[in-house]
Amino acid sequence: MPWVTRFCASWLIVIVAAAVFADLIPGLADPNYQGFLFGDGATNEGPGLSHFLGTDNNSRDILARIVYGARVSLTVALAAVFMGVVFGGFFGSLVGFVRGKTDSTVMAVVDVILAFPGLVLLLTVVTLLGRRDLVVIATVIGFLSIPPYTRVARANALSISRREFVTAARAIGTKKRTILFREVIPNVLPTLLAYAMVNAAVIILLEGALAFLGLSVEPPTSSWGTMVNASRVDLQINVWPAIWPSLALVFTVYSLNNVGDWLRRLRSVRSAAL
Amino acid sequence: MAGTGKAHLRPGDDVLVTVEDLVVEFPVGRGRTVKAVSGISFDIRSGETLGLVGESGCGKSTSGRAIIQLPRPTSGSVTFRGVDLADLSDEEIRQRRTHIQMIFQDPISSLNPRRTVGDIVAEPLRVWGPSDASEQEAIVDRMLDSVGVDPDTARDKRPHEFSGGQCQRISIARSLVMLTNRGNLHRSRRRSRSSSRSRGRGRGRLLICDEPVSSLDVSVQAQILNLLEDLKAGYGLTMMFIAHDLAVVKNISDRVAVMYLGKLCEVADPDTLYAEAAHPYTDLLLGSVPEPDPTVEIDEGLIEDGELPSPSNPPSGCRFRTRCERVTDLCSSEEPQMRAVGDDHFVACHHPLAAVAG
Amino acid sequence: MPDNVANSPLLEVDDLRTTFTIPTGDVKAVRGVSFTLDRGRTLGIVGESGSGKTVLARSIMRLNLGTNVTTTGTAAFDGNDVLTRSPSEMRQLWGSEMAMVFQDPMTSLNPLVRVQRQVTEHLCRHLNLNRSEARQAAVDLLREVRIPDPDTRLRSFPHELSGGMRQRVCIAVALACEPSLLFADEPTTALDVTVQHQILNLLSREQADREMAMVLVTHDLGVVAGRTDDTMVMYAGTVAEYAPTVSLFADMRHPYSEALMRSIPLTSFPSHTRLAAITGRPPDLIDPPTGCAFSPRCPYVQDHCVNEAPPLVEIDDPAHRLACWTPVGSPEALTAFEKNLAAGLPQAVAVDVSTTWSPTGGVDG
Numbered sequence: 001m002p003w004v005t006r007f008c009a010s011w012l013i014v015i016v017a018a019a020v021f022a023d024l025i026p027g028l029a030d031p032n033y034q035g036f037l038f039g040d041g042a043t044n045e046g047p048g049l050s051h052f053l054g055t056d057n058n059s060r061d062i063l064a065r066i067v068y069g070a071r072v073s074l075t076v077a078l079a080a081v082f083m084g085v086v087f088g089g090f091f092g093s094l095v096g097f098v099r100g101k102t103d104s105t106v107m108a109v110v111d112v113i114l115a116f117p118g119l120v121l122l123l124t125v126v127t128l129l130g131r132r133d134l135v136v137i138a139t140v141i142g143f144l145s146i147p148p149y150t151r152v153a154r155a156n157a158l159s160i161s162r163r164e165f166v167t168a169a170r171a172i173g174t175k176k177r178t179i180l181f182r183e184v185i186p187n188v189l190p191t192l193l194a195y196a197m198v199n200a201a202v203i204i205l206l207e208g209a210l211a212f213l214g215l216s217v218e219p220p221t222s223s224w225g226t227m228v229n230a231s232r233v234d235l236q237i238n239v240w241p242a243i244w245p246s247l248a249l250v251f252t253v254y255s256l257n258n259v260g261d262w263l264r265r266l267r268s269v270r271s272a273a274l
Numbered sequence: 275m276a277g278t279g280k281a282h283l284r285p286g287d288d289v290l291v292t293v294e295d296l297v298v299e300f301p302v303g304r305g306r307t308v309k310a311v312s313g314i315s316f317d318i319r320s321g322e323t324l325g326l327v328g329e330s331g332c333g334k335s336t337s338g339r340a341i342i343q344l345p346r347p348t349s350g351s352v353t354f355r356g357v358d359l360a361d362l363s364d365e366e367i368r369q370r371r372t373h374i375q376m377i378f379q380d381p382i383s384s385l386n387p388r389r390t391v392g393d394i395v396a397e398p399l400r401v402w403g404p405s406d407a408s409e410q411e412a413i414v415d416r417m418l419d420s421v422g423v424d425p426d427t428a429r430d431k432r433p434h435e436f437s438g439g440q441c442q443r444i445s446i447a448r449s450l451v452m453l454t455n456r457g458n459l460h461r462s463r464r465r466s467r468s469s470s471r472s473r474g475r476g477r478g479r480l481l482i483c484d485e486p487v488s489s490l491d492v493s494v495q496a497q498i499l500n501l502l503e504d505l506k507a508g509y510g511l512t513m514m515f516i517a518h519d520l521a522v523v524k525n526i527s528d529r530v531a532v533m534y535l536g537k538l539c540e541v542a543d544p545d546t547l548y549a550e551a552a553h554p555y556t557d558l559l560l561g562s563v564p565e566p567d568p569t570v571e572i573d574e575g576l577i578e579d580g581e582l583p584s585p586s587n588p589p590s591g592c593r594f595r596t597r598c599e600r601v602t603d604l605c606s607s608e609e610p611q612m613r614a615v616g617d618d619h620f621v622a623c624h625h626p627l628a629a630v631a632g
Numbered sequence: 633m634p635d636n637v638a639n640s641p642l643l644e645v646d647d648l649r650t651t652f653t654i655p656t657g658d659v660k661a662v663r664g665v666s667f668t669l670d671r672g673r674t675l676g677i678v679g680e681s682g683s684g685k686t687v688l689a690r691s692i693m694r695l696n697l698g699t700n701v702t703t704t705g706t707a708a709f710d711g712n713d714v715l716t717r718s719p720s721e722m723r724q725l726w727g728s729e730m731a732m733v734f735q736d737p738m739t740s741l742n743p744l745v746r747v748q749r750q751v752t753e754h755l756c757r758h759l760n761l762n763r764s765e766a767r768q769a770a771v772d773l774l775r776e777v778r779i780p781d782p783d784t785r786l787r788s789f790p791h792e793l794s795g796g797m798r799q800r801v802c803i804a805v806a807l808a809c810e811p812s813l814l815f816a817d818e819p820t821t822a823l824d825v826t827v828q829h830q831i832l833n834l835l836s837r838e839q840a841d842r843e844m845a846m847v848l849v850t851h852d853l854g855v856v857a858g859r860t861d862d863t864m865v866m867y868a869g870t871v872a873e874y875a876p877t878v879s880l881f882a883d884m885r886h887p888y889s890e891a892l893m894r895s896i897p898l899t900s901f902p903s904h905t906r907l908a909a910i911t912g913r914p915p916d917l918i919d920p921p922t923g924c925a926f927s928p929r930c931p932y933v934q935d936h937c938v939n940e941a942p943p944l945v946e947i948d949d950p951a952h953r954l955a956c957w958t959p960v961g962s963p964e965a966l967t968a969f970e971k972n973l974a975a976g977l978p979q980a981v982a983v984d985v986s987t988t989w990s991p992t993g994g995v996d997g
Contacts, residue, residue, distance in 0.1 A: 164378040165386045168445070170344055172398045172452055173371030186388045329824035330795075437913055491680040492851055496895035496909035503904070518825065525897035525905060544903035562829035563899055564854030568878045572858040577778050577833045582794065582824075 005262045008255035015252055019070035029061035031068045032220040044238040056227070056241040057234045065222040066248050072216070072223035073252070076138045076207045077200040083142035085196055088149025093188045095150075096157025097180050107154070114147040122215055132218045137210070141203060152195050156188040190263075197260025201253040208249055224249050279612030280315045282541045282620035290512050291341065291480060292317040296350035298336045308586040310336040312536035313350065318529075320478060323506065323513040325527030325544070327520060329559075331582055332533040334516045338482045341514070342376050343367050355478065372402060373478070375449035379485035381441035385433040391418075391444055392429035398452040417447040420508075421501060439494035442486060443501065453479040454509060476509030484516045499526055520563050524548055532556050535585060535593045538612065542619040552615045552626035554598045592624065600625045640711060641668040642813060642845050643692070648705035648715075650684075650691045657918035661687040663869035664705075666944070671812065674839065674846045676856030676877065678892075679866035682914040685849045688866070689815045691715075693732055694722045709813070727754045731806035733835075735818035737798035741790040747774075747801055748786035754808045773804040777834060796827035800834065807838060814839070817849045832859055853893060857881060862951075865889045868915050868925035871944055875952035885947060885959040887930045894989040901988070908989035911979045924957070931980040932958040932968040 001009070022028065029051070035041030036059035043059040045051055053062040091110075095103040122140050126132050160166065161184060169179045204224075210216045211225025219226065224245040231241035283292065298311040311333040318324045326334045340347040343359055352359045354374065359367060378384045385394055392414055399410045415425040421443040433441055454475040483502065487495040503526065506513055517523045523530055524544040532539040532553065540553040551557045561573060583589055589596050595605040602625065610622045650662040662684040669675050679685040690696045692707045694714060706713045709730065714722070734740040741750055751773060752766040761769060767786070774782035777800040790798055799819060806814060816835060820828035836859055839846050848860055856863050856877060864874045865886060873886035884890040894908040912929040915921055923938040924930070930937065937957050944955040958965040972980040983989045 164380060164384040167339075167344055168376070168378070168384050168448070169386075169397070171342055171371060171374075171376050172448070173368045173401050174397065175368075182389075183386050187386070329826065439913070491914075493680060493892060493895055493910040494913075496897075496907040497911070499897070500907060500909050503906075520825070521897040521899045521901075524899055524903055525901065525907065527903060548899050558826060560899065562826045564829070564832070564852060564857065565900075566853035566857045566881065566893065566896065566898070568857045568881050570858065572833075573829075574833050574836060577830055577837060 008258040029064040031064040035059045054240045069222040077203045079138035079142040080145040080203040081196045084145045084149035088146040092150040092153025093157040096154040194264040201256035281612045290320040292353040299348040325523035325530040327523045328533035333536040376482040421447045474510040476511040482514045540621045552621040643669040644708040653700040674860045676860030676863040683866040684869040728809040731811040732815040906986045908983040908986035932965045
């Protein structure tokens with residue numbers, strides 16, 4: 001593994017672990033503790049000993065907010081990838097394998113979802129439910145992510161189904177559903193996962209953009225996007241609250257792309273050896 | 275030439291497969307179809323190897339796949355052990371899969387790149403039994419051994435770690451596991467009594483080889499051809515060997531059929547066919563094969579583009595007439611029928627080359 | 633093929649070596665090949681996959697340019713070494729002096745460009761013709777390669793042509809600027825046998841008419857037999873045997889050439905002839921054996937063969953060169969074979985049971 005990719009993979013592991021085990025990290029501040037209200041700490045502090053990355057304009061510890069904010073970004077990304085791979089991957093592989101009317105029907109539905117203005121859907125759901133819940137947002141984004149995965153899976157399944165080992169499996173008398181799960185899907189999965197890595201990066205950025213539009217999670221929950229959004233207020237006196245979450249975004253997005261690329265190259269080297 | 279005409283079909287109990295008036299059509303978009311196979315008939319006796327030879331687009335691979343019903347032919351009958359497969363449902367055909375198997379041209383593409391070799395070869399046992407894991411392993415090991423692949427080193431490896439020749443051997447092993455399997459539900463009453471011994475376990479079973487050596491190196495081809503001969507003899511298999519290489523087909527076949535543009539031209543035993551070809555197309559094919567002998571004279575005059583007519587719009591009457599030197603008006607108005615021109619030598623041509631009734 | 637009275641050979645290759653560096657190691661694809669080619673003559677290079685024949689042709693044509701490829705040795709074309717030339721210098725030669733026809737006509741032509749432009753592209757650049765002159769030249773070329781209705785065909789896209797026709801177009805493209813050397817790398821492997829026959833005839837005729845030298849690379853001994861002046865048999869990146877074609881086929885002295893010959897089925901053999909298959913597989917080129925590369929598969933192998941690689945030397949006839957310690961038909965070979973057979977060596981056993989092979993060489997079966 002090239003050292004850049006090693007670095008990126010380590011970053012991803014660190015950030016995921018931090019997000020998952022945030023509560024267990026010793027010495028990590030409470031992300032919602034507004035110290036200045038109690039005379040404990042100041043707003044807009046630069047990086048220092050008590051707050052490694054400084055505080056934001058509500059004197060909340062930036063480092064803690066980044067760690068807990070990772071939860072939001074990564075959850076949304078995970079939801080998108082999970083729903084995409086599981087639903088998109090399954091349906092795409094299915095229709096790529098069986099073709100016919102099922103193919104046309106499913107792809108028509110997928111095209112509708114794809115054409116649907118996602119923002120409108122998000123706004124509608126959020127308005128109807130009256131709250132901007134992480135689960136709600138993650139689900140909507142997840143749902144909207146399914147179409148691209150379906151297409152990738154379908155394209156792969158189409159070419160795999162033509163390969164002779166699938167014909168051979170039919171010739172052996174294997175049932176079609178077994179062929180789908182044992183022969184087709186395992187061959188679709190690697191490409192899908194490589195795509196998922198890159199897609200995760202896009203979703204994280206998307207969450208950031210939504211935060212800007214006020215469509216991400218409600219305060220005081222932090223996400224990297226909301227942190228950047230919130231930092232606009234006092235940007236002229238303190239840039240750190242803008243820089244740190246942006247860096248976190250950049251590192252994570254870059255790492256996902258880099259590792260995804262590496263995985264893709266790895267797989268194609270093996271296929272090329274065929 | 276015509277595929278109609280069944281003069282070359284042989285009656286008798288020992289005929290394993292009889293194909294009659296086989297037609298296979300493919301859609302080519304915008305509602306049109308093209309006939310890859312336009313009504314041919316042939317048969318294969320039990321224990322025989324039928325060689326089906328022709329150039330690209332003649333429909334030979336499609337014919338092989340039509341027998342194995344992948345895809346099911348558009349019309350015509352494929353009678354296997356007395357039962358017309360066209361009358362059966364998909365499930366009933368699936369039940370018969372242990373009797374007809376196929377090996378393909380691209381050995382590496384025939385194996386799932388994400389599974390181990392042991393897994394791949396054991397697959398038929400998973401579907402048809404026996405279900406005992408150690409018994410399965412024993413069968414897989416024995417089969418890999420019989421095709422010349424060391425089971426201990428191969429079992430846990432993936433296809434891309436093997437060469438083309440070895441992958442082909444693995445494919446053959448997988449087909450053999452199917453063909454020697456006695457665990458399927460529909461057993462014929464004529465099952466061989468020697469089921470407890472390996473000799474003859476493949477009797478009454480058909481192995482279709484679709485260009486199995488075409489993508490292999492020359493030195494490996496001979497290995498695989500010898501292997502196929504040995505396995506056929508050892509297991510009492512019946513074989514259909516599809517190829518474009520005339521010399522390879524002659525070497526392995528007991529009977530050879532020549533196809534052109536979806537029709538049959540000529541059927542005979544190999545030595546007769548190659549020595550006394552009656553059909554002008556067979557003659558053209560034989561004359562085009564480059565002989566590894568510098569003293570043999572080459573017809574250097576043939577440079578013209580004698581290209582294949584389009585299968586979607588074949589010539590009327592005899593399809594070969596656009597490239598034939600012996601063409602007459604009769605050839606464009608009437609499709610020639612198969613008729614005998616010698617002992618077990620049949621040709622579909624109005625003006626065959628052999629100096630026999632014509 | 634006219635016997636040219638030339639002062640010097642058109643192409644003189646000396647100890648050419650090409651190595652590819654890949655993640656798992658260095659692939660030594662060509663390991664010291666030398667040969668000469670006179671004007672107007674045809675050289676056939678025969679070998680299987682991994683023999684290095686294609687890499688050799690591409691190395692001389694300098695098509696193997698990449699950061700992971702190193703080629704050493706010399707290849708003097710018309711007296712000047714091409715291996716040291718830069719791509720821009722090579723561009724002067726490509727098409728106008730040296731040209732190549734490739735194996736797969738499907739991928740050798742740009743699917744998005746009409747035939748006319750693919751043929752005239754060269755013409756315009758090298759011969760400075762204007763558009764209508766180039767078009768006329770293209771029509772003439774297509775006619776020369778016997779494509780029917782060339783005027784209309786110029787407007788076609790490659791996918792509208794059959795395989796044979798596409799290959800003819802490739803040949804037209806290669807010959808457009810009248811090169812003096814043509815490399816044909818497996819030009820007919822992807823084609824039907826009747827089309828192959830036509831294309832090979834076309835190449836022979838073009839070569840004769842233009843007094844062009846040709847290197848015909850193939851795996852098919854039948855293809856070289858009637859159509860080349862000299863033949864070079866390659867194995868694992870080295871030359872096994874190199875002789876005038878007629879002499880080679882009359883008397884194959886290298887165990888590999890002979891084994892290859894005995895393992896191919898011929899239409900003249902009776903049905904069910906047991907072929908003398910070559911056991912084993914070609915060697916790994918990342919770590920090639922120190923001795924003779926063919927030794928693990930050779931029925932005549934001796935300890936000497938495994939330890940030391942045989943040099944390419946002349947035997948009897950000065951034009952017939954061989955790299956072998958135990959040439960076929962020699963007394964050493966015979967004794968070696970008996971010994972190997974007695975010891976049960978698989979390669980000896982495999983050929984002994986066949987009907988096409990005999991320990992003294994020569995045709996059988």
